[in-house]
Structures are given as C-alpha cells and as structure tokens.
Amino acid sequence: MTERPPHGQRWRIGELADATGLTVRTLHHYEHVGLLAPSARSDGNQRLYEEDDVRRLYRIIALRDLGLSLADIRRLLDEDRGALAEVLRAHLAHVDAELARLGRLRTLLERACAGAERMGEPADALAAIEAMSLVAKRAEAREAEPHDETEAAWRELGAQLRACMDAREVPYSPCVRALAHRARALLFEFTGGDRSTMDALVFLRRRDPPQNLAGWDPALFRYLDEALACLASSENEG
C-alpha cells in the first residue's frame, strides 16, 4: 500500500488507485463524467493529483458507498450541498422499496425452490412456477380492484359448497357433484385450460394453503378435493 507519493504532494494515477483500492480505469471514468479531474499534468501528459483532489476523492467514495449515483454525487459536491439530507432521505426510501421487493421475491423464490425439488419432472416444476406467478399476479390485481368477477364466482360457489358440507351431504351426492363440475369449469377458465397448470395449482394449494381466499378455508378445500376425486373416479369408470 503506497500511502505517500515520492514526488512531494502529488499522486500519479496508479499510486492513487493503489491507495484507495479503486482501479485506474475508475479514475479515468470519474474524470470523463466530470466528477474528479486532477489539478495538474506532468510534462509527459501524465495525471498528477494534488491534496485537494485526494480529499475530494475520499468524499466521492464515501457517497458512492452509500449507493448514490455518480450524477447525484457530482451535484452534491459541485452545485447543491444543501440538498444532502434530502438526497439521502430519497435514497433511503429507494433502498427500503428495494428491500421490500427483494423480500417478496425471496418468498416466491423459496416456494419455487421447494416446488422444483419435489416435482419429479422438470416440466411439472416449470408449470408449477408458472402457476405460482399467475396466482401472485391475481393477488396483486385483487389488491388493486377487490371486486373481481372471478372472485365473486368462487365466493358464491364456496357458500353453496359450505351449505352442502354443513348439511353433511356425501361427496357423490348429485348437488355436490354439480358444484364440483362448476369448480372444475372455473379452474379450467382460470388456467386457460392448461392441464399441467391446473395440476400445479392444486399441488401448490396443498403445500401452501391460501388464507381465507374468497371465503374458502382448508376444510372447505378438503371437501372440494373429495368431491373432485369422486367425479374423476366415476368418470374413469364410465
């Protein structure tokens, strides 16, 4: 680590790079964007940085390490030092937003990892991830406009099915079969008729039960599962 240059108080570019841990190219770049120009040049046109330049560089590095853009740093150092607190606040808000986004992403990624590891076929895993993405987007859309007509349909179906469940109707009774048909049709519509997406959706719901989705609870989902299984087996027999 060269700390003091051998030529009085002037640093050559390589010396300054060594002392700060930056690259020579980075110092070139800072000069190119008007952030830091050396106060002098040697006879052979080599850059010579003086004490003031070095002091400025350390401030640049400190602000850069806080994540500010070079344009912001330039503005703060050259034009508007008073804006410092304001710019830092704005940047903090931006970092918070990034943290929130990455947190959500992390949740999705973890589910996708679990899915990808338990699915046997890679194609199934891809379908599961696609279904997950689809569900996440529906959830976002629900945030924006809560009275979605698809949701209303599921809510009504849920209410009817719950009435059957409370009345202890067996899953193969005609009215439950009718509701199971209706559920399958809605699911078909929701997934665009894609078989593997439908299966992946069912798989995901089992692993990761949604809370109070359109008035559905785990018990109601299990009741529907039974009804769907009855429907499928009777169709296979017929």
Place this chain on the structure above:
Amino acid sequence: MTERPPHGQRWRIGELADATGLTVRTLHHYEHVGLLAPSARSDGNQRLYEEDDVRRLYRIIALRDLGLSLADIRRLLDEDRGALAEVLRAHLAHVDAELARLGRLRTLLERACAGAERMGEPADALAAIEAMSLVAKRAEAREAEPHDETEAAWRELGAQLRACMDAREVPYSPCVRALAHRARALLFEFTGGDRSTMDALVFLRRRDPPQNLAGWDPALFRYLDEALACLASSENEG
C-alpha cells in the same frame, strides 16, 4: 385487454404485448437474444405467434419475475431443464446476499441521514459521512485481520487511562494530560491529520457509541473527553 386474437390461433405482436403487459420492443428483444421467436410470419413479414409460442412466453415471464437473467432462462428452457432447482437455489443465495448488503447499507444511510440533518454546515455533514465510511471500512478490515496494530495501541492507551480513572486522577493531572496527548496523536494519525474528519469522528462517537471498541466503554470515553477538553483549554490560555 385482447385475450383471443381474431385470426384463429395466431397473435400479432401488438396483441400479444397487450395480453401479457409487455411492450412490443420487449418481444423484439426476446427474439433478438434467441429467447422467443414467433413460429410464423405473415405475407407482409409480420410476426405471427402461435399457441406454443404463447405458452413459452408465459414461462419466460414467470422465470423472469423470479429475477433470473434472460440467458439463464434460455438455458433452462432449451438446454437443461434438470438444472432448474440448482439455478433457483443459486439465485436464492444471490438474493440473500443482496438483502444482507442492502440491510447494512440501510443502517449506514440512516446514520448518514441523521448526521446530515443535525450538522449545521453541509461541509461538516460531508466530513461526518466520510468519517463514517472510514470507520466502517476499518471495522471490515478488523473482521479480516483482528490484530491490527492501531487497535493494539488504542487498547494499551485505554488500559492506562482506565488505571488513572480508577485511581480518581483529575483530568488535568500530568499523567492524564500525557495520555490525552497520546490519544490526540493516535486520532491524528487515524484521520490522516484532517481536522474536520477528527471533529466528525468525535461527533459520531457521541451520537453512536461503539460497543467495547478495543476495550473502551462509554465511561472511559467520557473521561478522555474531559482530559482532551482540559488540554485544549489550557493550550488556548497559553
């Protein structure tokens, strides 16, 4: 929202863009990087996407939303579907690292905001931020190599000063003055002799006391502060 195209099962590029929320330019880009090419073109050379293309696009979008690069997505869809779980795990690790980095950054930024808002002069605030950056880097370096000689010096000075404090030596006694001199010299060396950085460092330490830094505790810091104040006032008188 155009959901079904009017020409059988083929989508024009604008229709597909509307349906997916992407831009036409994005679809051009995906074709350019070999990620998604339409299966057909019209007589007038317009792109015509078919069902398989659309299905592929939805998978691309799902994987992209998980933060994968287009190159990774291409590899997963075209070459090596088995690598899915592995790639997702690696990406999760990367996201975790980013979260950790942003968390540390957030802490620094918050301190910098507090500093910038309480400092009167913007120049002082800049010096404080620079000092903070400097301290943070020393801390990192300490992680790597804990037996720093600067730290040893502070540790020894701390022990001697603590002996004085425990013996109830008054701050202006000769031996305490000698230690205060030594402390000032160390601080001078640490900051490279920069006055405003020294002041900012002192300010930061008051706002944000370091825990057990080289054996120092808040009481010991206060004792040193008194000794330094005595030294300064006696020098101003002389």
Place this chain on the structure above:
DNA sequence: TTGCTCCTCACGTCACGTGAGGTGGC
C-alpha cells in the same frame, strides 16, 4: 535496452427505451 506505468480511443455489459425512417393492412 528492457519492463513498467502511463496515454487515448472504443467496444462490451444487461434488459430493454426511444426515436428514425419506411412499409403493410383496414
């Protein structure tokens, strides 16, 4: 004279955005 450092272009990165200038379909 031999290395080493320095110099100035200039293309590449990543996922597109944003025109520019021109043509096809209703």
Place this chain on the structure above:
DNA sequence: TTGCTCCTCACGTCACGTGAGGTGGC
C-alpha cells in the same frame, strides 16, 4: 386516402471492464 400497426436499424442507459495500439520514465 387516412390512421394505425407493423417492420428494421441503431443509439442511449449506468458504472465501469477489458483490450488495442502506442508512448514516457527509470
């Protein structure tokens, strides 16, 4: 004929990395 959508380049973004080809200082 008028809009609208489509087409193909091609430069710009952000903070540099990575050569290429040549010169200066010990």
